[in-house]
Amino acid sequence: MTKAMTGAKMVVQALKDQGVEVVFGYPGGAVLPIYDEIFQQSDIRHVLVRHEQGAVHAAEGYARSTGKPGVVLVTSGPGATNAVTGITDALMDSIPMVVLTGQVPTFMIGSDGFQEADTVGITRPCTKHNWLVKDTGSLSATIHEAFHVATAGRPGPVLVDIPKDVQFASAKYQPQAEAKTARYQPKVQGDTEMITRLVEAIETAERPVFYTGGGVINSGPVASQLLRELVDATGIPITSTLMGLGAYPASGRNWLGMLGMHGLYEANLAMHGCDLMINVGARFDDRITGRIDAFSPRSAKAHIDIDPSSINKVVHTDMPIIGDVGNVLGEMLELWKARGRKVNREGLQRWWAEIEDWKKTECLSFKPSEKVIRPQHAMARLEALTKGRDRYICTEVGQHQMWAAQYLGFEDPNRWMTSGGLGTMGYGFPASIGVQVAHPDALVINVAGEASWLMNMQEMGTAIQYRLPVKQFILNNERLGMVRQWQELLHGERYSHSWSEALPDFVKLAEAFGAKGIKVDDPADLDDAIAEMIAHDGPVILDCLVEKHENCFPMIPSGEPHNKMLLGEASTQDAIKEGGAVLV
Amino acid sequence: MPALNIKKGSTKHSAYNLRPSFSEHLETHTLAVLVDNEAGVLARVIGLFSGRGYNIESLTVAEIDHEGHTSRITIVTTGTPQVIEQIKAQLGRMVPVHEVHDLTVEGRSVERELALLRVEGTGDKRVEALRLADIFRAQAVDSTLDSFVFQITGTPEKVDAFADLMRPLGLVEIARTGVAALSRGS
Numbered sequence: 001m002t003k004a005m006t007g008a009k010m011v012v013q014a015l016k017d018q019g020v021e022v023v024f025g026y027p028g029g030a031v032l033p034i035y036d037e038i039f040q041q042s043d044i045r046h047v048l049v050r051h052e053q054g055a056v057h058a059a060e061g062y063a064r065s066t067g068k069p070g071v072v073l074v075t076s077g078p079g080a081t082n083a084v085t086g087i088t089d090a091l092m093d094s095i096p097m098v099v100l101t102g103q104v105p106t107f108m109i110g111s112d113g114f115q116e117a118d119t120v121g122i123t124r125p126c127t128k129h130n131w132l133v134k135d136t137g138s139l140s141a142t143i144h145e146a147f148h149v150a151t152a153g154r155p156g157p158v159l160v161d162i163p164k165d166v167q168f169a170s171a172k173y174q175p176q177a178e179a180k181t182a183r184y185q186p187k188v189q190g191d192t193e194m195i196t197r198l199v200e201a202i203e204t205a206e207r208p209v210f211y212t213g214g215g216v217i218n219s220g221p222v223a224s225q226l227l228r229e230l231v232d233a234t235g236i237p238i239t240s241t242l243m244g245l246g247a248y249p250a251s252g253r254n255w256l257g258m259l260g261m262h263g264l265y266e267a268n269l270a271m272h273g274c275d276l277m278i279n280v281g282a283r284f285d286d287r288i289t290g291r292i293d294a295f296s297p298r299s300a301k302a303h304i305d306i307d308p309s310s311i312n313k314v315v316h317t318d319m320p321i322i323g324d325v326g327n328v329l330g331e332m333l334e335l336w337k338a339r340g341r342k343v344n345r346e347g348l349q350r351w352w353a354e355i356e357d358w359k360k361t362e363c364l365s366f367k368p369s370e371k372v373i374r375p376q377h378a379m380a381r382l383e384a385l386t387k388g389r390d391r392y393i394c395t396e397v398g399q400h401q402m403w404a405a406q407y408l409g410f411e412d413p414n415r416w417m418t419s420g421g422l423g424t425m426g427y428g429f430p431a432s433i434g435v436q437v438a439h440p441d442a443l444v445i446n447v448a449g450e451a452s453w454l455m456n457m458q459e460m461g462t463a464i465q466y467r468l469p470v471k472q473f474i475l476n477n478e479r480l481g482m483v484r485q486w487q488e489l490l491h492g493e494r495y496s497h498s499w500s501e502a503l504p505d506f507v508k509l510a511e512a513f514g515a516k517g518i519k520v521d522d523p524a525d526l527d528d529a530i531a532e533m534i535a536h537d538g539p540v541i542l543d544c545l546v547e548k549h550e551n552c553f554p555m556i557p558s559g560e561p562h563n564k565m566l567l568g569e570a571s572t573q574d575a576i577k578e579g580g581a582v583l584v
Numbered sequence: 585m586p587a588l589n590i591k592k593g594s595t596k597h598s599a600y601n602l603r604p605s606f607s608e609h610l611e612t613h614t615l616a617v618l619v620d621n622e623a624g625v626l627a628r629v630i631g632l633f634s635g636r637g638y639n640i641e642s643l644t645v646a647e648i649d650h651e652g653h654t655s656r657i658t659i660v661t662t663g664t665p666q667v668i669e670q671i672k673a674q675l676g677r678m679v680p681v682h683e684v685h686d687l688t689v690e691g692r693s694v695e696r697e698l699a700l701l702r703v704e705g706t707g708d709k710r711v712e713a714l715r716l717a718d719i720f721r722a723q724a725v726d727s728t729l730d731s732f733v734f735q736i737t738g739t740p741e742k743v744d745a746f747a748d749l750m751r752p753l754g755l756v757e758i759a760r761t762g763v764a765a766l767s768r769g770s
Contacts, residue, residue: 129679154677184679186677308673309673316666
């Protein structure tokens with residue numbers, strides 16, 4: 001028997017039933033009844049952010065680092081619209097998230113009431129699904145369905161808009177078991193016949209490559225485990241997208257490094273030259289493929305994805321397998337073993353010899369300077385000084401993000417939080433807060449650029465309030481580095497508005513919030529500064545002044561295929577042609 | 585640096601072309617989409633088409649099961665085979681969408697549209713309009729001394745043909761329902 005309760009109480013009850021431990025949010029008029037209920041209980045922890053965008057990114061960081069859905073609670077109108085960037089970010093990167101928004105009372109909807117916005121209308125294209133709950137009787141069932149939709153199939157953000165009168169009114173609470181989930185049941189088992197074809201292809205391929213993505217991480221730790229087993233047992237080389245880093249360990253024997261626009265030379269050439277491409281939970285994003293009509297021209301392509309709409313969206317797939325990556329990898333591994341663990345040994349040997357040749361290019365090599373800290377050097381030192389620790393890395397968006405992806409090695413899934421699809425500057429700092437909330441004792445570092453970091457710097461207040469010892473490692477080049485790089489390569493070195501004028505003193509800024517600030521500009525002091533940052537028990541801003549005009553290489557210029565990579569400054573002259581210039 | 589043995593300039597396309605090397609041939613398909621009749625479901629479907637740049641040639645929607653709250657949306661759309669497949673996959677993954685049927689490929693189907701046309705004129709033109717309406721089995725559902733409102737049912741092509749004939753005879757206004765379609769019995 002379930003008893004009647006208010007809508008506000010139902011919200012909290014439903015969250016508890018869903019196993020929610022933390023809610024990231026910001027109160028306001030239209031969610032006051034829910035905040036009143038939160039006040040009167042202690043099972044669910046509420047983390048007060050300083051801006052609703054921060055709440056969503058923090059929930060993303062929480063979700064990405066735990067595998068559990070992130071939960072956000074914000075008010076109507078500006079509360080909801082401020083959350084839109086984060087929700088879109090979660091949609092692009094398939095992050096499970098439930099966003100609860102307050103709404104003006106039902107009888108005021110449509111009257112342009114105070115803090116009214118058409119939240120379900122605004123968020124319809126940036127959520128997996130959303131609901132406007134018009135009566136309290138359906139509220140709890142809707143929240144349960146929301147959690148189901150957010151986590152089932154390809155994960156993503158959902159939003160439940162709750163008018164204030166619905167929060168005040170009472171009705172019977174429907175437990176999770178009674179919630180309607182039947183209408184959304186994505187296919188998770190792969191087609192055995194197609195899996196068999198893929199296993200046959202693996203047995204004979206001369207130049208196979210695994211191309212893995214965020215789907216492996218979203219599928220859960222079992223998928224990463226199965227991937228490792230399959231890759232190591234077959235001896236097939238593996239590369240990964242930005243979102244998939246950590247699924248296969250960077251120290252693994254078969255690891256080629258990240259692929260794509262700023263990916264490694266050997267990874268991109270392996271993609272270009274392979275005869276069998278096995279896409280596991282990636283989506284042929286334009287940062288990966290470069291020029292589509294010259295993308296891996298001679299390979300048979302297998303694509304394992306839980307979302308049928310990812311198949312054949314941009315690249316034609318010869319072996320489409322719709323299903324959960326974990327299930328499909330499990331079935332592949334079993335079948336491959338049962339058929340006698342065959343691979344084309346001679347072909348693989350030649351293939352690896354070719355790859356080893358490409359590796360000799362040492363596309364990430366750089367010469368540290370004695371005068372100025374080069375950003376690559378800063379990342380390499382961070383890697384050296386934190387290696388072996390169970391660390392969580394977040395990033396903002398731009399050059400620093402690519403350097404972090406290139407120079408830091410990820411050994412496990414869920415340790416790397418970055419905004420891949422949407423490329424949201426301002427993601428990393430709040431995401432690091434969400435990660436630290438989920439893992440209070442872990443080392444959480446946000447590798448940032450000074451421009452990105454300033455976009456959500458108000459969250460320093462959150463870090464201090466909740467004693468979250470997040471480390472903000474700012475690679476400060478006083479530039480919007482990636483914009484500057486493109487202007488150099490593409491727009492005749494006319495650096496239109498791509499410098500950071502009037503920057504704050506980051507040390508004083510940290511101190512103003514009650515945190516520790518460190519500044520370093522001499523390469524000789526870098527190690528000490530990083531060590532000091534790690535050792536401090538509390539939030540730290542490390543203002544690392546780096547070379548201002550460093551460009552990020554390797555780089556596939558837009559509009560070009562994988563085998564037209566630029567490896568360094570010398571090769572940049574007229575690298576981007578007119579056609580490529582229109583691309584982003 | 586060891587070069588991969590890739591033929592230089594292996595494509596004639598310009599670098600603008602981020603489109604996949606799928607067929608460029610355009611096809612028109614009629615899709616029947618069964619959805620939960622809940623708030624916003626039509627906006628979701630239309631938003632998908634506008635947001636992803638798909639064409640809608642015709643769209644009709646009405647509740648078909650009052651108790652089950654189910655509606656049927658019939659969409660006529662044009663695109664390359666790959667785009668048509670994308671549309672179906674994108675529709676299929678929406679939460680309130682139960683079934684997506686491509687009537688164009690799932691065997692034979694019947695497509696009908698209803699249109700109302702007001703034709704104004706006198707004398708010979710008026711007589712000719714009435715005569716053509718008879719040939720097309722259009723009914724006059726309203727008449728004054730100098731106008732008719734014709735109701736015609738048929739395929740979109742038939743409605744087009746009738747409207748073309750009425751234009752020189754004084755067609756002043758037309759309202760069309762869009763296509764409703766159903767697969768034929770086997």
